[in-house]
Amino acid sequence: MNMINEKNIPFILVSLFLFIIIGFVGIFAGIHHHIKARSPDDFTIEKKELDSHFRLERKTNNAENYTLRIDTLLTEHETINESMLDWLQMKERQFLNRVDQHHNMLQEQQAQLHIAVDLNKVDANFYNITFRLKENIAGKRKKEVKTFNIDLIENKIVNLTDILNMEWGNLEKLLFIVKKQFKEKGKEWEKDYWLKWSLVYPEQLNWHINQNVLTFYESSSPYRKVEIPVQYLNFCLSDPIVERLNIQFFEGEAHALDPNGKYIALTFDDGPSPDVTPQVLEILKAYGAKATFFMLASQAEYHPELAKRVADEGHEIGNHTINHPNLAKLGKEQIRKEIEESSHIIENITGQSPVYFRPPYGIYNDAVAQIAFENSSPIILWSVDSLDWKHKNAENVKQLVLQGIAPGSIILLHDIHPTTADALSPVLEILHSYGYQFITVSELMILQELNGIGPYYSVTY
Numbered sequence: 001m002n003m004i005n006e007k008n009i010p011f012i013l014v015s016l017f018l019f020i021i022i023g024f025v026g027i028f029a030g031i032h033h034h035i036k037a038r039s040p041d042d043f044t045i046e047k048k049e050l051d052s053h054f055r056l057e058r059k060t061n062n063a064e065n066y067t068l069r070i071d072t073l074l075t076e077h078e079t080i081n082e083s084m085l086d087w088l089q090m091k092e093r094q095f096l097n098r099v100d101q102h103h104n105m106l107q108e109q110q111a112q113l114h115i116a117v118d119l120n121k122v123d124a125n126f127y128n129i130t131f132r133l134k135e136n137i138a139g140k141r142k143k144e145v146k147t148f149n150i151d152l153i154e155n156k157i158v159n160l161t162d163i164l165n166m167e168w169g170n171l172e173k174l175l176f177i178v179k180k181q182f183k184e185k186g187k188e189w190e191k192d193y194w195l196k197w198s199l200v201y202p203e204q205l206n207w208h209i210n211q212n213v214l215t216f217y218e219s220s221s222p223y224r225k226v227e228i229p230v231q232y233l234n235f236c237l238s239d240p241i242v243e244r245l246n247i248q249f250f251e252g253e254a255h256a257l258d259p260n261g262k263y264i265a266l267t268f269d270d271g272p273s274p275d276v277t278p279q280v281l282e283i284l285k286a287y288g289a290k291a292t293f294f295m296l297a298s299q300a301e302y303h304p305e306l307a308k309r310v311a312d313e314g315h316e317i318g319n320h321t322i323n324h325p326n327l328a329k330l331g332k333e334q335i336r337k338e339i340e341e342s343s344h345i346i347e348n349i350t351g352q353s354p355v356y357f358r359p360p361y362g363i364y365n366d367a368v369a370q371i372a373f374e375n376s377s378p379i380i381l382w383s384v385d386s387l388d389w390k391h392k393n394a395e396n397v398k399q400l401v402l403q404g405i406a407p408g409s410i411i412l413l414h415d416i417h418p419t420t421a422d423a424l425s426p427v428l429e430i431l432h433s434y435g436y437q438f439i440t441v442s443e444l445m446i447l448q449e450l451n452g453i454g455p456y457y458s459v460t461y
């Protein structure tokens, strides 16, 4: 049996003709496809091509005791569509369940579910789709927002973890910035749990990024959102997104020293340590701050890559002996070994030859001063002691540093205590707001043309 026999040909031609005519009508109406179809459930589905990437689908249903209107944007890629449809279907199911539960309360007023959709173009292949849900069931109103970020090159939903390096220290810093943004807008920030919680489960978080700001939305009403300028996010934005959006960060290190500026030197002793130093480096980077790390050569040998990273990120490396002995209790040859060998080890690992020397515990005698002098290594002590090693309490570190600070201060910290790293963001934030800039010991010395042997506790000017 052949379907295409002579009898069927006129019928096929007529069908084809009608199909073409209908197609033309569609084009004249400015819509490529505009199909109205009644499903058995009385749904209406309208479809509209928006551009080459997206089509809009509107589902409406006017039932006896509710109305429903759900807009969605669909792509050519099933995996992307599924994520969005899963969420929409869940919301619809939840709504219909609630309608069932409140059935006898819906006599006078119909329940309503409206889900609208916005399309935001970030670049030619990167889009943000934001759904805004409004629900009203017997006077109980609900609002919700849900975002999907779509990469049409890799054909996938972009997660927050794709654009942010979500280490623990970064999360704390991010929260700090978010709170600050809220305060600047005169808003209350009493409940940060939604963001904190969301950052632990970033796939739950609603966000949108463009060349200027990263926006977080609280998912439930009343659509609280916070916009963070991307300039603040140097420390955590991933390289691909920085490149993709062509984000240019201000260069913190480009400043020339101003004789009337407020400068201080942060110093970190006894590291590097893998638990704390990376976090310290990230925070310093975020503030465009440079610091001086008085390393132990033994620690640099344990963690050579980390020691090198400190130097590579533009910080100064100081000498703090090999094993942290009380030098006053050692003979001259041992003192010499601790100072000179340590310097060679650090130089071999980091490529930076330490200029300044800090004796362990700040304890030195004439023999130590003499050997430091012979090595052209000025002794650097401190004017502000954070006592971070003693209290191991971030709040305490913050208090002590802020109490003691003055232009020219040298601040003693240790990049081996997590509580020190925890204190660092708040301290830098506050000092930054006071107009302080954070420079290395060498820069502080250059500022005042100091080239003696010390010991220097601070550089007042």
Ligand code: ZN
Residues within 6 Å of the ligand: 269, 270, 320, 324, 360, 361
């Ligand atoms: Zn020390």
